Amino acid sequence: MQGLGSVAMSFRIRTVAEALVVSVACYAGAVIGNVLRFPHLGTAILYPPYAIVTAALLLSPVRRWWIFLLAGSVGSFVPHRLVGDPAAFILLTEIANYARAVLAAWGIRRFGDSGRFYTLKGMTAFLLFAVVLAPGVGAFIGAGVVAVYGDGGYWAAWRPWLMSNVLTGITLLPVVLIARDHVVRRSAVAGLRRWHEASVLIFSLLAAGALVLLAPNTSGTSLYAPLPLLLWAAVRFGPGGTSAALLMVSAMTIIGTLDERGPFITPSPSDGLLQLQLFLFVISVPLLLLSALLREQRRTADELRASQQQYRTIVEDQTELICRFRPDGALTFVNGAFGRALGRPPQDLMGAFFWSFVPPDARDTSKLLASLTPDQPLLTWEHRLVTNAGENRWEQWRVRAMFDRRGQVLDYQAVGRDITERKRAEEEHALLESQRAHAEALREADRRKDEFLAMLAHELRNPLAPIAMAVEILRLVPSGDEQIGSAREIIGRQTAQLARLVDDLLDVARITSGSIQLRLETVDLGRVIASTLESTRPLIVARQLRFETDLPEGPLTVRGDSVRLAQMFSNLVNNSAKYSPIGGRISVTVRRDANQVVLRFRDGGVGIPGNMLERIFEPFTQVHRPRDAALGGLGLGLALVKKLVELHGGTVRADSDGPGLGSEFTVRLPALRAAATEAPDSIPSAAATTRTAAGDPVRILVVDDVVDAAQSLADFLRLGGNTVHVAHNGRVALELAATHVPEVVFVDLQMPEIDGLEVARRLRGRAESSDMVLVAMTGFGQAQDRRQTAEAGFDHHLTKPLDPAAVHELLAMRRRHDGPSRAAE
Numbered sequence: 075m076q077g078l079g080s081v082a083m084s085f086r087i088r089t090v091a092e093a094l095v096v097s098v099a100c101y102a103g104a105v106i107g108n109v110l111r112f113p114h115l116g117t118a119i120l121y122p123p124y125a126i127v128t129a130a131l132l133l134s135p136v137r138r139w140w141i142f143l144l145a146g147s148v149g150s151f152v153p154h155r156l157v158g159d160p161a162a163f164i165l166l167t168e169i170a171n172y173a174r175a176v177l178a179a180w181g182i183r184r185f186g187d188s189g190r191f192y193t194l195k196g197m198t199a200f201l202l203f204a205v206v207l208a209p210g211v212g213a214f215i216g217a218g219v220v221a222v223y224g225d226g227g228y229w230a231a232w233r234p235w236l237m238s239n240v241l242t243g244i245t246l247l248p249v250v251l252i253a254r255d256h257v258v259r260r261s262a263v264a265g266l267r268r269w270h271e272a273s274v275l276i277f278s279l280l281a282a283g284a285l286v287l288l289a290p291n292t293s294g295t296s297l298y299a300p301l302p303l304l305l306w307a308a309v310r311f312g313p314g315g316t317s318a319a320l321l322m323v324s325a326m327t328i329i330g331t332l333d334e335r336g337p338f339i340t341p342s343p344s345d346g347l348l349q350l351q352l353f354l355f356v357i358s359v360p361l362l363l364l365s366a367l368l369r370e371q372r373r374t375a376d377e378l379r380a381s382q383q384q385y386r387t388i389v390e391d392q393t394e395l396i397c398r399f400r401p402d403g404a405l406t407f408v409n410g411a412f413g414r415a416l417g418r419p420p421q422d423l424m425g426a427f428f429w430s431f432v433p434p435d436a437r438d439t440s441k442l443l444a445s446l447t448p449d450q451p452l453l454t455w456e457h458r459l460v461t462n463a464g465e466n467r468w469e470q471w472r473v474r475a476m477f478d479r480r481g482q483v484l485d486y487q488a489v490g491r492d493i494t495e496r497k498r499a500e501e502e503h504a505l506l507e508s509q510r511a512h513a514e515a516l517r518e519a520d521r522r523k524d525e526f527l528a529m530l531a532h533e534l535r536n537p538l539a540p541i542a543m544a545v546e547i548l549r550l551v552p553s554g555d556e557q558i559g560s561a562r563e564i565i566g567r568q569t570a571q572l573a574r575l576v577d578d579l580l581d582v583a584r585i586t587s588g589s590i591q592l593r594l595e596t597v598d599l600g601r602v603i604a605s606t607l608e609s610t611r612p613l614i615v616a617r618q619l620r621f622e623t624d625l626p627e628g629p630l631t632v633r634g635d636s637v638r639l640a641q642m643f644s645n646l647v648n649n650s651a652k653y654s655p656i657g658g659r660i661s662v663t664v665r666r667d668a669n670q671v672v673l674r675f676r677d678g679g680v681g682i683p684g685n686m687l688e689r690i691f692e693p694f695t696q697v698h699r700p701r702d703a704a705l706g707g708l709g710l711g712l713a714l715v716k717k718l719v720e721l722h723g724g725t726v727r728a729d730s731d732g733p734g735l736g737s738e739f740t741v742r743l744p745a746l747r748a749a750a751t752e753a754p755d756s757i758p759s760a761a762a763t764t765r766t767a768a769g770d771p772v773r774i775l776v777v778d779d780v781v782d783a784a785q786s787l788a789d790f791l792r793l794g795g796n797t798v799h800v801a802h803n804g805r806v807a808l809e810l811a812a813t814h815v816p817e818v819v820f821v822d823l824q825m826p827e828i829d830g831l832e833v834a835r836r837l838r839g840r841a842e843s844s845d846m847v848l849v850a851m852t853g854f855g856q857a858q859d860r861r862q863t864a865e866a867g868f869d870h871h872l873t874k875p876l877d878p879a880a881v882h883e884l885l886a887m888r889r890r891h892d893g894p895s896r897a898a899e
């Protein structure tokens with residue numbers, strides 16, 4: 075606050091000081107005005123207080139104008155009194171003086187450039203207000219006062235009043251304003267040469283003045299003498315120099331006249347005064363206007379030059395090739411980059427033919443230039459060119475047509491860019507896109523293949539189911555014929571083999587789609603190995619192999635799906651058996667190694683080449699096929715093993731010393747710590763699955779739209795002494811269920827019209843069906859499939875082909891009135 079206060083204070087001091095200066099200057103000015111009176115007339119030639127007060131107003135804010143007006147009045151009061159003017163008259167004339175100064179300052183500020191004379195408009199406004207209007211108004215009021223107080227008439231007072239103010243405004247005021255502006259802006263001091271020139275001009279003016287204006291009895295025509303010198307000032311020194319020169323001429327004119335010399339001393343003093351004033355007015359106005367015009371033009375030219383310079387540097391600094399050419403193709407400008415691109419200095423390219431630098435196949439573009447219009451003046455194209463080094467490069471050109479006012483083309487401006495990098499990026503992008511699309515197509519094809527395989531496996535299961543069932547029936551029906559017995563065994567074995575292949579295919583499809591789910595439990599590996607041996611025994615026996623196992627003492631537990639583990643191990647043992655010579659030796663060793671259980675499956679068979687040790691785990695990869703074609707597979711077994719081992723959190727690897735030297739497959743599974751070991755779930759043994767039903771017959775309804783499948787299952791069930799009815803669609807099934815009230819209903823899920831799920835739902839809706847055991851038969855065995863059948867009201871979910879053992883188990887459970895249990899897959 076204190077800072078602001080001191081600033082306000084210093085302002086006040088400054089204003090008071092300025093008011094004092096104005097007051098003193100007006101005093102001096104009024105004294106000079108008294109001195110500068112035309113001989114024999116006594117009329118003032120100039121009146122300096124006008125210039126002083128107007129300049130003060132122009133340089134201060136409007137709210138302080140009253141201070142300077144007052145200061146001016148105070149300053150000029152005394153000199154007026156000294157020449158004998160009455161106080162009231164002096165005070166009244168001040169009204170005229172105020173009006174004059176205020177009008178001049180307001181007009182210059184409002185319409186001009188505050189007395190800086192930068193433009194012709196500023197100078198015009200200055201001349202209009204400070205030289206014409208303000209003196210006119212001042213004289214109008216002042217002459218009135220004179221008419222009232224003085225002895226002369228109104229017009230006699232008006233004219234000298236006007237003219238002295240006009241002259242003051244035109245000579246003294248610009249000098250004061252420009253001098254003050256220079257001081258305020260601290261303009262650079264002019265160079266020495268300019269001082270020399272100014273000195274010569276001043277000297278010439280003094281000389282001409284001495285000869286013409288100060289000499290006695292000079293003629294009127296000699297007044298033209300200073301004109302060339304004043305023009306010189308206007309052309310070379312701007313409004314400031316011009317007004318200074320004019321002031322010199324005025325001063326000399328007035329001095330000469332006061333001394334009764336020069337051309338204005340005529341027989342009639344009033345004519346002389348009029349001529350003097352007219353002379354100064356007439357030469358000043360055009361010269362001041364001319365000087366302002368020249369100054370403005372010089373400024374415009376300077377600005378233009380600066381902007382051109384700016385534009386040139388921008389154009390030169392571009393990496394783009396920039397040029398201009400005429401409609402005939404002749405170059406009128408090229409930038410540095412253009413020259414560098416062609417390896418020639420830019421000036422050498424002036425007049426060269428633009429289109430000669432464009433590859434021949436792109437030259438037709440030149441014809442398109444004719445289609446450009448002022449509304450659409452742009453043309454863009456891209457072309458490829460081969461550089462001297464034989465490199466392929468791309469350029470983009472953008473041409474703008476320049477038109478004159480009538481719409482005729484003046485010339486063209488062209489900008490060329492090297493877009494090779496962009497083109498390359500685009501090409502790479504396109505390549506990547508096509509590769510990506512290709513990869514996508516491959517993935518899609520792969521996905522369809524997986525879908526097809528899954529569908530194929532699923533469809534193959536349908537015919538397999540009745541065949542397996544029929545073989546089972548044949549086994550149960552005693553036949554004395556040895557040939558039939560052998561044929562039945564062949565069918566049984568081949569069906570089992572086929573079922574295994576189909577299962578592998580289905581499992582691989584499931585693993586690939588990520589839909590397989592393990593049923594994890596605590597499993598004793600010893601028991602899984604035992605069950606594996608059981609299932610692979612027929613092959614081992616057939617190939618007369620010696621099978622050795624080396625298992626540690628006590629239980630060795632892992633967390634896993636016992637069915638899947640058995641599947642993995644049988645695949646490995648089957649392979650060992652398949653790829654070993656008849657009578658060979660295979661072995662399984664199980665060891666605990668830190669936190670892992672390590673199982674090694676060894677054989678002394680054909681072995682595996684080193685480069686295939688990894689690849690054999692990929693689906694459909696086969697190195698060699700077993701000699702016995704009946705043992706062949708699809709190349710899926712190891713792929714399944716690998717996936718299943720990984721699902722169990724383990725690893726598998728193959729080793730071989732080479733062809734003919736046998737192979738070893740090592741499976742590592744995370745072991746369970748002894749503390750976490752629980753009693754393992756029992757592994758369904760082969761003995762359990764062959765248990766046949768013996769007991770009360772059961773009323774059964776079989777529902778399947780595939781006649782063979784329904785029939786074979788019914789026959790199989792009848793062999794067990796059960797009463798079986800068959801329905802081939804949902805509607806008949808519901809009717810039979812109502813009439814026979816079966817205890818167990820086997821329902822195929824996929825049927826037209828009323829499907830298996832719907833049959834179950836409707837049966838569950840009936841009172842008499844509450845005790846019925848509903849068994850779903852389907853190719854789908856995933857968790858969500860099971861959930862769906864359970865929700866529809868099924869008690870059991872069997873997957874096709876039905877395992878006869880599972881069917882027996884189920885019927886036995888039914889007889890024992892056991893609750894629903896896990897159905898075998």
Ligand code: ADP
Pocket residue numbers: 649650653677679680681682690695696697698699706707708709710711712713736737
């Ligand atoms: P496949 O149905 O052909 O047996 P697998 O995925 O089980 O399919 O095995 C893939 C291939 O690995 C086989 O075709 C065979 O060439 C090779 N292979 C698998 N096990 C052995 C083994 N114990 N000895 C030699 N080669 C084997």
